[in-house]
Amino acid sequence: MLDRAFSARRTQPHSLFDVPTSSAVSDVSPDAESADLLADESKTKKPHLYVLASNYMSRLGLVKSPCLCLSLCLLLSVFMLFSLMLNSRSFVCLSSYDPISRASFFGLDGLDSDFGSLGVPWCRSKQGKTVEWTSKDLVKGLEEFVPIYETRPIKNNMHGMGFDHSFGLWFIAQWLKPDIMIESGAFKGHSTWVMRQAMPDTPIISLTPRHPEKYLKKGPAYVDENCTYFAGKDFVDFGSVDWERVLKKHGISDFSNVLVFFDDHQNELKRLKQALKAGFNHLIFEDNYDTGTGDHYSLRQICDQFYIRGGGHSCFKDSDEARIRSKRKKFWEKAVDIDELCGPHEAWWGVRGEMRDNFNHNNTPISYGEHFQNSRFVESILDVYWELPPAAGPSLTHQTRYDPARAPTPIVEDGRYRMFKRLGLDRLERSVFNGYTQMVYLRISKPET
Numbered sequence: 316m317l318d319r320a321f322s323a324r325r326t327q328p329h330s331l332f333d334v335p336t337s338s339a340v341s342d343v344s345p346d347a348e349s350a351d352l353l354a355d356e357s358k359t360k361k362p363h364l365y366v367l368a369s370n371y372m373s374r375l376g377l378v379k380s381p382c383l384c385l386s387l388c389l390l391l392s393v394f395m396l397f398s399l400m401l402n403s404r405s406f407v408c409l410s411s412y413d414p415i416s417r418a419s420f421f422g423l424d425g426l427d428s429d430f431g432s433l434g435v436p437w438c439r440s441k442q443g444k445t446v447e448w449t450s451k452d453l454v455k456g457l458e459e460f461v462p463i464y465e466t467r468p469i470k471n472n473m474h475g476m477g478f479d480h481s482f483g484l485w486f487i488a489q490w491l492k493p494d495i496m497i498e499s500g501a502f503k504g505h506s507t508w509v510m511r512q513a514m515p516d517t518p519i520i521s522l523t524p525r526h527p528e529k530y531l532k533k534g535p536a537y538v539d540e541n542c543t544y545f546a547g548k549d550f551v552d553f554g555s556v557d558w559e560r561v562l563k564k565h566g567i568s569d570f571s572n573v574l575v576f577f578d579d580h581q582n583e584l585k586r587l588k589q590a591l592k593a594g595f596n597h598l599i600f601e602d603n604y605d606t607g608t609g610d611h612y613s614l615r616q617i618c619d620q621f622y623i624r625g626g627g628h629s630c631f632k633d634s635d636e637a638r639i640r641s642k643r644k645k646f647w648e649k650a651v652d653i654d655e656l657c658g659p660h661e662a663w664w665g666v667r668g669e670m671r672d673n674f675n676h677n678n679t680p681i682s683y684g685e686h687f688q689n690s691r692f693v694e695s696i697l698d699v700y701w702e703l704p705p706a707a708g709p710s711l712t713h714q715t716r717y718d719p720a721r722a723p724t725p726i727v728e729d730g731r732y733r734m735f736k737r738l739g740l741d742r743l744e745r746s747v748f749n750g751y752t753q754m755v756y757l758r759i760s761k762p763e764t
């Protein structure tokens with residue numbers, strides 16, 4: 316119940332930040348910050364021409380001549396027209412395909428929402444611990460990572476990670492400095508390359524059914540020299556690996572400093588149990604899908620429970636939530652309305668009452684009771700749950716897929732264009748910002764009782 320005391324707009328529940336996330340940007344160097352602020356304020360405080368003209372008129376109010384009055388009125392109208400055209404961007408640039416400008420034009424808030432009052436679910440950890448890094452570290456990390464990302468060998472990584480999650484993986488890996496990194500699900504090797512950028516000399520183990528070298532025949536792919544591949548005919552699923560034997564070969568007997576990265580679209584509860592059994596502590600799940608979305612059962616879904624603020628849903632068509640969802644669906648491609656959220660017998664948990672697994676190939680209907688027990692289990696082993704914030708707000712990145720109201724506050728918030736530009740984010744193609752799905756970092760340990 317203590318958790319209900321957290322802020323209405325769920326930014327970071329167990330806030331990783333030493334300062335509120337809404338002030339994420341205030342952690343940058345004072346010079347840059349004040350420059351950004353000045354730029355923003357100058358926009359809002361710039362006096363409109365018609366205000367100046369009307370002030371001038373009122374000062375001339377003593378003038379009695381009707382002719383002079385008429386010509387001044389005419390002048391004022393011309394001023395007002397010009398001012399409107401110069402100052403109203405939505406007036407000039409409104410595009411019916413741009414949800415953000417449409418939203419602001421019609422006075423709808425497409426960026427933030429009443430989900431703030433409803434809340435967005437998250438996972439509670441055992442002791443309420445959080446991560447060490449701050450918003451300032453994330454901003455510094457972005458500055459360092461953008462030029463690295465620009466050198467990536469796989470420019471078009473459709474079906475793989477985009478910018479946000481690449482940054483998250485790189486940031487966490489270089490922060491934790493693990494003794495070895497394990498990845499499950501490599502595709503063409505982009506995530507292997509990201510981990511290599513974070514830790515140039517650390518061994519990697521990659522489990523993936525198709526060897527990334529196979530993709531080299533058709534186009535760019537990445538094969539790492541210091542990586543042991545369990546791929547092709549040597550492929551073994553993460554849950555079937557004898558990790559003690561495999562890691563011993565790399566001289567590792569203490570698993571507490573091993574980082575495991577999952578991007579294999581398997582049921583995350585299954586992966587969590589396997590990782591716990593093997594003795595791993597640091598895990599990253601790439602796709603942490605929101606309830607009602609995605610092709611596998613995720614941490615976000617598991618922790619979506621009535622006792623969490625913003626958790627639990629109603630399939631009642633006249634509810635506030637139904638109204639908000641249908642409104643948001645108009646703006647964001649991946650937003651789900653109540654019809655999509657709810658399956659047979661009003662089952663909303665997981666995806667329409669199913670626990671999805673293996674790219675949506677193995678789906679098991681589960682009862683609410685089972686779903687509830689799953690969350691209790693997860694809470695009993697979680698030391699830290701941290702969702703990566705999106706790199707920047709949608710008015711900056713122009714992403715149109717995920718609903719920002721279902722995600723933590725971005726590292727670079729909407730309206731901070733100068734910071735967005737200073738970090739080099741404006742140089743990246745828009746499409747790289749479209750893949751955000753709440754990547755999550757977990758620290759786990761055996762249940763206390």
Ligand SMILES: C[S@@+](CC[C@H](N)C(=O)[O-])C[C@H]1O[C@@H](n2cnc3c(N)ncnc32)[C@H](O)[C@@H]1O
Pocket residue numbers: 472474475476499500501502503504505506507522523524525552553578579580581
């Ligand atoms: C979304 S892609 C991974 C993208 C990659 N991490 C990247 O950054 O580009 C999912 C990958 O998981 C692989 N996969 C499927 N089943 C798997 C399993 N049981 N274990 C590990 N990988 C699996 C697929 O073959 C595919 O390469």
